[in-house]
Amino acid sequence: xxxxxxxxxxxxxxxxxxxxxxxxxxxxxxxxxxxxxxxxxxxxxxxxxxxxxxxxxxxxxxxxxxxxxxxxxxxxxxxxxxxxxxxxxxxxxxxxxxxxxxxxxxxxxxxxxxxxxxxxxxxxxxxxxxxxxxxxxxxxxxxxxxxxxxxxxxxxxxxxxxxxxxxxxxxxxxxxxxxxxxxxxxxxxxxxxxxxxxxxxxxxxxxxxxxxxxxxxxxxxxxxxxxxxxxxxxxxxxxxxxxxxxxxxxxxxxxxxxxxxxxxxxxxxxxxxxxxxxxxxxxxxxxxxxxxxxxxxxxxxxxxxxxxxxxxxxxxxxxxxxxxxxxxxxxxxxxxxxxxxxxxxxxxxxxxxxxxxxxxxxxxxxxxxxxxxxxxxxxxxxxxxxxxxxxxxxxxxxxxxxxxxxxxxxxxxxxxxxxxxxxxxxxxxxxxxxxxxxxxxxxxxxxxxxxxxxxxxxxxxxxxxxxxxxxxxxxxxxxxxxxxxxxxxxxxxxxx
Amino acid sequence: xxxxxxxxxxxxxxxxxxxxxxxxxxxxxxxxxxxxxxxxxxxxxxxxxxxxxxxxxxxxxxxxxxxxxxxxxxxxxxxxxxxxxxxxxxxxxxxxxxxxxxxxxxxxxxxxxxxxxxxxxxxxxxxxxxxxxxxxxxxxxxxxxxxxxxxxxxxxxxxxxxxxxxxxxxxxxxxxxxxxxxxxxxxxxxxxxxxxxxxxxxxxxxxxxxxxxxxxxxxxxxxxxxxxxxxxxxxxxxxxxxxxxxxxxxxxxxxxxxxxxxxxxxxxxxxxxxxxxxxxxxxxxxxxxxxxxxxxxxxxxxxxxxx
Numbered sequence: 001x002x003x004x005x006x007x008x009x010x011x012x013x014x015x016x017x018x019x020x021x022x023x024x025x026x027x028x029x030x031x032x033x034x035x036x037x038x039x040x041x042x043x044x045x046x047x048x049x050x051x052x053x054x055x056x057x058x059x060x061x062x063x064x065x066x067x068x069x070x071x072x073x074x075x076x077x078x079x080x081x082x083x084x085x086x087x088x089x090x091x092x093x094x095x096x097x098x099x100x101x102x103x104x105x106x107x108x109x110x111x112x113x114x115x116x117x118x119x120x121x122x123x124x125x126x127x128x129x130x131x132x133x134x135x136x137x138x139x140x141x142x143x144x145x146x147x148x149x150x151x152x153x154x155x156x157x158x159x160x161x162x163x164x165x166x167x168x169x170x171x172x173x174x175x176x177x178x179x180x181x182x183x184x185x186x187x188x189x190x191x192x193x194x195x196x197x198x199x200x201x202x203x204x205x206x207x208x209x210x211x212x213x214x215x216x217x218x219x220x221x222x223x224x225x226x227x228x229x230x231x232x233x234x235x236x237x238x239x240x241x242x243x244x245x246x247x248x249x250x251x252x253x254x255x256x257x258x259x260x261x262x263x264x265x266x267x268x269x270x271x272x273x274x275x276x277x278x279x280x281x282x283x284x285x286x287x288x289x290x291x292x293x294x295x296x297x298x299x300x301x302x303x304x305x306x307x308x309x310x311x312x313x314x315x316x317x318x319x320x321x322x323x324x325x326x327x328x329x330x331x332x333x334x335x336x337x338x339x340x341x342x343x344x345x346x347x348x349x350x351x352x353x354x355x356x357x358x359x360x361x362x363x364x365x366x367x368x369x370x371x372x373x374x375x376x377x378x379x380x381x382x383x384x385x386x387x388x389x390x391x392x393x394x395x396x397x398x399x400x401x402x403x404x405x406x407x408x409x410x411x412x413x414x415x416x417x418x419x420x421x422x423x424x425x426x427x428x429x430x431x432x433x434x435x436x437x438x439x440x441x442x443x444x445x446x447x448x449x450x451x452x453x454x455x456x457x458x459x460x461x462x463x464x465x466x467x468x469x470x471x472x473x474x475x476x477x478x479x480x481x482x483x484x485x486x487x488x489x490x491x492x493x494x495x496x
Numbered sequence: 497x498x499x500x501x502x503x504x505x506x507x508x509x510x511x512x513x514x515x516x517x518x519x520x521x522x523x524x525x526x527x528x529x530x531x532x533x534x535x536x537x538x539x540x541x542x543x544x545x546x547x548x549x550x551x552x553x554x555x556x557x558x559x560x561x562x563x564x565x566x567x568x569x570x571x572x573x574x575x576x577x578x579x580x581x582x583x584x585x586x587x588x589x590x591x592x593x594x595x596x597x598x599x600x601x602x603x604x605x606x607x608x609x610x611x612x613x614x615x616x617x618x619x620x621x622x623x624x625x626x627x628x629x630x631x632x633x634x635x636x637x638x639x640x641x642x643x644x645x646x647x648x649x650x651x652x653x654x655x656x657x658x659x660x661x662x663x664x665x666x667x668x669x670x671x672x673x674x675x676x677x678x679x680x681x682x683x684x685x686x687x688x689x690x691x692x693x694x695x696x697x698x699x700x701x702x703x704x705x706x707x708x709x710x711x712x713x714x715x716x717x718x719x720x721x722x723x724x725x726x727x728x729x730x731x732x733x734x735x736x737x738x739x740x741x742x743x744x745x746x747x748x749x750x751x752x753x754x755x756x757x758x759x760x761x762x763x764x765x766x767x768x769x770x771x772x773x774x775x776x777x778x779x780x781x782x783x784x785x786x787x788x789x790x791x792x793x794x795x796x797x798x799x800x801x802x803x
């Protein structure tokens with residue numbers, strides 16, 4: 001060995017920059033992809049079916065198409081072949097990409113089973129390099145086969161019936177095929193990093209296959225219907241899902257979990273214990289610690305989601321206001337909005353009988369229930385549902401305020417009288433609860449934050465603590481004000 | 497001497513199980529440390545933390561001056577790691593496989609090729625370089641994995657059971673390679689169950705059990721500490737006229753007969769010549785003076801059983 005020991009650190013330094021640039025991440029990812037693609041090409045179990053699906057299946061589809069065309073033309077049903085061919089294109093493209101699922105499902109967990117993962121994890125690679133490398137490797141070969149299959153199908157069609165597709169439909173089919181392959185691969189890689197055996201990964205694959213089957217059916221209906229414009233929305237939705245899955249994959253990629261976990265199991269006892277631990281300090285439950293130390297820390301560390309929520313509310317309020325200018329209400333609908341000084345006394349019964357019966361408990365329960373349910377919705381929608389649910393009424397308030405201004409009512413007086421008194425308490429409570437709900441939903445795709453080991457359970461515990469100790473008391477005060485003080489203020493401003 | 501591996505209260509917990517607890521350790525440049533312990537003692541977890549694959553729960557560690565958490569990628573670039581299982585890609589040939597890892601470590605193509613040639617030749621498998629790894633025997637696969645670990649000339653080499661699947665000749669090649677690396681100033685962290693290998697290669701021995709370090713020192717230090725002072729035996733040709741107590745202090749005598757004596761001494765360099773001189777002066781005919789062998793295995797078993 002002629003190597004001097006001094007060359008080792010020099011090599012390492014040369015290979016490393018203080019911040020691993022994106023280019024370097026891609027370079028490393030390509031090294032992994034290249035190796036894996038070569039490996040796949042050496043495996044006849046992958047190559048043979050892909051070849052059959054790429055070359056034989058388009059020929060069969062071409063034959064079927066011609067028979068179908070001949071048959072329907074006997075009855076002058078020319079619309080059917082026009083719609084059948086794009087459908088055939090989609091199917092010919094889809095079949096080879098199903099192999100991407102097989103390759104992707106075993107990327108990490110397969111390597112773990114073969115014990116080849118640890119040396120790879122020990123190499124100086126970023127998580128993103130590893131993840132992207134595997135992602136591209138699983139996608140490249142099936143997608144290439146898919147494009148070749150589509151090209152072969154079109155070539156046969158052109159040769160036999162001189163058919164050339166509309167280029168927009170062709171682009172749509174190619175994009176759909178690519179995005180579907182990516183959705184399957186990104187989903188499968190997430191599965192692969194969170195299971196302990198290829199068998200378990202295959203079992204979980206139904207969570208990918210079944211939605212894809214539904215999607216394919218929907219696309220088929222659209223293609224036969226001929227409403228190709230809707231396909232763009234599906235492409236956009238698939239791109240969104242791809243991005244979410246890629247982010248989820250990188251964020252939840254955890255070398256430790258991949259290597260250390262030996263069995264897939266649900267351990268309710270452990271989950272409950274971990275949850276209970278979130279309410280303990282030094283092994284003991286302490287309300288004092290939660291109220292005076294833990295909750296302030298949670299609020300401080302969740303400033304970002306709360307600021308995002310606040311910014312979204314301001315934005316939607318402005319959007320509502322802008323909409324009122326762009327789409328003003330018809331004149332006949334403006335009259336009721338002309339809130340004048342005699343509003344209160346001219347209202348039926350002068351006691352706001354037109355409004356629903358309001359009292360402190362009903363308002364409190366309504367608001368608490370809404371924020372609770374919006375958080376549940378947020379969990380299922382990666383946090384976005386909670387935010388959207390809160391944005392909707394604020395958008396309406398923005399619209400209404402602008403409409404009032406158009407009707408001649410001072411919007412500031414309206415806001416000060418109707419919203420501000422209880423809003424001082426209610427809006428912060430909603431922002432805090434929604435901000436934490438946003439984070440809770442986000443942990444579903446981002447996993448545990450760096451340095452944390454609690455992830456979703458920690459976020460859930462944080463949400464409960466803040467909801468009980470901060471949000472509910474604020475809502476209670478807001479409900480009392482709304483039931484008892486706001487009407488007085490409204491009367492003060494608008495009554496006689 | 498600079499510590500190339502420095503662990504301070506290094507702890508790793510999985511859920512409620514503590515795999516490694518408060519490990520304090522320093523390994524210096526050019527040193528071979530044998531890391532011993534029963535199965536499940538925490539050896540692999542320790543190595544995974546030191547190679548920046550696992551994050552410590554608490555405590556800190558640095559390798560070649562880089563923090564294993566903060567500078568994880570630099571640490572991985574600095575070390576070589578022979579994992580417990582070779583973990584090769586069996587559809588590749590040996591050269592392509594090593595080239596793949598060389599590229600991941602940022603080595604330029606001419607350099608990684610030269611290095612691959614050199615190491616394949618050193619381990620006697622140069623002729624098999626173009627054969628698929630699936631055709632390799634277990635020992636040959638282990639050699640390829642070892643070459644992978646040494647490819648980037650790492651300053652610190654972590655070896656987990658490097659000779660476990662090898663025949664005696666191949667095992668000797670590996671031991672020679674480790675000795676050569678030490679001679680060049682590389683640091684080797686050797687996890688092994690082969691106590692002969694540990695004793696013959698290591699400058700110091702660390703023993704771990706249930707995640708805790710239970711012993712650390714040179715082989716001789718450990719033997720002295722845990723088995724007592726060296727046991728010396730003197731055999732005489734004929735019966736001694738005077739009692740043994742006339743020649744050696746009672747406290748040191750372990751066993752005696754008419755023509756033999758076994759005693760312990762912590763200072764054999766001074767005690768033995770003095771005793772032999774007295775025996776000669778008394779006309780005793782000495783046949784042999786020998787140290788009764790005490791093996792590292794005895795130390796290991798004693799520690800593991802006691803703990």
